[in-house]
Amino acid sequence: xxxxxxxxxxxxxxxxxxxxxxxxxxxxxxxxxxxxxxxxxxxxxxxxxxxxxxxxxxxxxxxxxxxxxxxxxxxxxxxxxxxxxxxxxxxxxxxxxxxxxxxxxxxxxxxxxxxxxxxxxxxxxxxxxxxxxxxxxxxxxxxxxxxxxxxxxxxxxxxxxxxxxxxxxxxxxxxxxxxxxxxxxxxxxxxxxxxxxxxxxxxxxxxxxxxxxxxxxxxxxxxxxxxxxxxxxxxxxxxxxxxxxxxxxxxxxxxxxxxxxxxxxxxxxxxxxxxxxxxxxxxxxxxxxxxxxxxxxxxxxxxxxxxxxxxxxxxxxxxxxxxxxxxxxxxxxxxxxxxxxxxxxxxxxxxxxxxxxxxxxxxxxxxxxxxxxxxxxxxxxxxxxxxxxxxxxxxxxxxxxxxxxxxxxxxxxxxxxxxxxxxxxxxxxxxxxxxxxxxxxxxxxxxxxxxxxxxxxxxxxxxxxxxxxxxxxxxxxxxxxxxxxxxxxxxxxxxxxxxxxxxxxxxxx
Ligand code: N01
Numbered sequence: 001x002x003x004x005x006x007x008x009x010x011x012x013x014x015x016x017x018x019x020x021x022x023x024x025x026x027x028x029x030x031x032x033x034x035x036x037x038x039x040x041x042x043x044x045x046x047x048x049x050x051x052x053x054x055x056x057x058x059x060x061x062x063x064x065x066x067x068x069x070x071x072x073x074x075x076x077x078x079x080x081x082x083x084x085x086x087x088x089x090x091x092x093x094x095x096x097x098x099x100x101x102x103x104x105x106x107x108x109x110x111x112x113x114x115x116x117x118x119x120x121x122x123x124x125x126x127x128x129x130x131x132x133x134x135x136x137x138x139x140x141x142x143x144x145x146x147x148x149x150x151x152x153x154x155x156x157x158x159x160x161x162x163x164x165x166x167x168x169x170x171x172x173x174x175x176x177x178x179x180x181x182x183x184x185x186x187x188x189x190x191x192x193x194x195x196x197x198x199x200x201x202x203x204x205x206x207x208x209x210x211x212x213x214x215x216x217x218x219x220x221x222x223x224x225x226x227x228x229x230x231x232x233x234x235x236x237x238x239x240x241x242x243x244x245x246x247x248x249x250x251x252x253x254x255x256x257x258x259x260x261x262x263x264x265x266x267x268x269x270x271x272x273x274x275x276x277x278x279x280x281x282x283x284x285x286x287x288x289x290x291x292x293x294x295x296x297x298x299x300x301x302x303x304x305x306x307x308x309x310x311x312x313x314x315x316x317x318x319x320x321x322x323x324x325x326x327x328x329x330x331x332x333x334x335x336x337x338x339x340x341x342x343x344x345x346x347x348x349x350x351x352x353x354x355x356x357x358x359x360x361x362x363x364x365x366x367x368x369x370x371x372x373x374x375x376x377x378x379x380x381x382x383x384x385x386x387x388x389x390x391x392x393x394x395x396x397x398x399x400x401x402x403x404x405x406x407x408x409x410x411x412x413x414x415x416x417x418x419x420x421x422x423x424x425x426x427x428x429x430x431x432x433x434x435x436x437x438x439x440x441x442x443x444x445x446x447x448x449x450x451x452x453x454x455x456x457x458x459x460x461x462x463x464x465x466x467x468x469x470x471x472x473x474x475x476x477x478x479x480x481x482x483x484x485x486x487x488x489x490x491x492x493x494x495x496x497x498x499x500x501x502x503x504x505x506x507x508x509x
Pocket of ligand 1: 035036037122128143161162163164165166167169184185186187305326331354355356357410469474
């Protein structure tokens with residue numbers, strides 16, 4: 001956004017709470033943190049030179065490699081001079097007289113005509129309020145705030161709360177380091193092998209030789225990533241063919257597993273075939289049948305985000321690892337010595353919370369934007385987020401959201417989704433300038449219709465049918481509204497049409 005804004009000749013400045021750039025890849029440096037979208041796709045495409053010159057080393061880049069890449073981008077485009085680090089934005093308030101946004105930061109105030117919230121979908125951490133947490137005498141960590149210098153787990157009894165993507169990536173590594181590892185699981189997750197490996201230089205060359213085409217093809221797929229979306233339904237093939245397809249995707253690794261057939265997120269019976277295949281893999285991997293059973297999810301596959309792992313289920317065969325089912329016997333308290341469930345107390349030296357995020361809205365509310373009439377975003381969205389295209393919200397003129405709720409965001413490959421938003425926002429600002437306008441704001445009717453559409457699309461699928469963070473169900477008290485828009489290509493087309501019709505659905509003046 002900074003690069004695009006400069007390209008328009010605007011004066012722009014970015015504010016960042018962290019001591020370095022990288023956002024999610026700056027903060028989530030827990031052991032094993034790695035992307036589960038292929039490196040060649042999880043990268044910028046706004047500069048052909050950039051995408052040609054950067055050499056990825058692994059099929060799925062590690063957190064360190066992505067952070068190195070993002071720092072490279074910042075330096076290559078000379079962005080650092082306009083990025084103010086260690087500067088948390090405390091509030092953003094519309095000055096109705098001037099039409100400008102007044103931001104208060106830890107290091108003073110700023111006034112801006114446009115305010116772009118590039119605050120991330122998974123940024124504000126979720127730390128459940130376990131009674132007694134402060135009394136714990138050991139060390140506590142959240143995976144998304146892992147210390148830069150690392151944590152020495154050697155010889156220690158370590159507990160992990162949570163079994164989502166972050167836990168599933170870090171648990172195999174914790175198990176190698178710790179004397180004892182206890183995993184406290186409330187809901188078992190589906191995980192497929194990541195299939196990470198050094199990136200074949202020949203494949204990298206092949207993709208780079210036709211990068212633009214490759215990107216275009218990926219953007220046509222439902223999640224905006226080259227998952228090889230199966231064009232037919234799970235029951236349009238024989239059971240043997242179906243198994244072969246799952247086996248092949250399992251062997252190749254990664255999230256394309258859930259794209260094996262076009263109806264896995266549309267038809268519960270189709271979904272069950274993919275789910276049962278994973279369950280059989282768990283039973284075949286985990287030696288203790290009781291542990292295998294506890295690790296086996298019974299819900300739909302993919303309606304909580306599918307995880308990708310490197311040796312997760314195998315880790316439960318280690319003698320120093322145990323699994324505690326806290327759905328049956330919930331966590332009651334953290335004690336000075338460890339963690340107590342209804343049934344037992346577990347002595348721990350280190351307690352790791354892999355408990356996720358207040359997704360999609362948490363980081364926006366943390367800045368507490370206040371629009372027309374002093375209304376806060378939190379008040380406006382009390383019943384759930386309301387946006388037009390996930391890009392803007394009525395009552396908050398000139399405030400843009402990058403991958404906001406109501407846009408594909410977390411149900412798309414994030415980097416192209418971010419670039420599409422940034423390009424759209426930049427083009428919108430340019431349009432205003434060319435037409436002598438200074439304000440853009442969604443019309444309430446357009447916003448309401450978009451909200452209905454997002455909801456209707458979601459409810460035509462199986463996605464809203466379990467308690468996921470997509471719905472806000474992981475944060476007590478958060479309204480249950482399915483937040484991401486499903487279908488990247490349709491969405492991109494809609495955004496283009498809105499722009500082509502002179503920003504239809506927005507008031508410009
Ligand atoms: O968080 P999560 P995450 N008592 O919300 C449990 C992306 N990501 O950080 O399911 C006990 O998925 C909770 O249990 P339950 C990716 O989009 C990507 O792992 O609510 N347990 C769950 O098991 C991902 O989806 C990558 O019953 C409690 C866990 O904590 C998203 O980030 C890597 C609890 C939270 O799982 C979030 O992933 C990492 C409580 N009170 C993350 N509260 C890659 O690119 C919560 N839990 C690979």
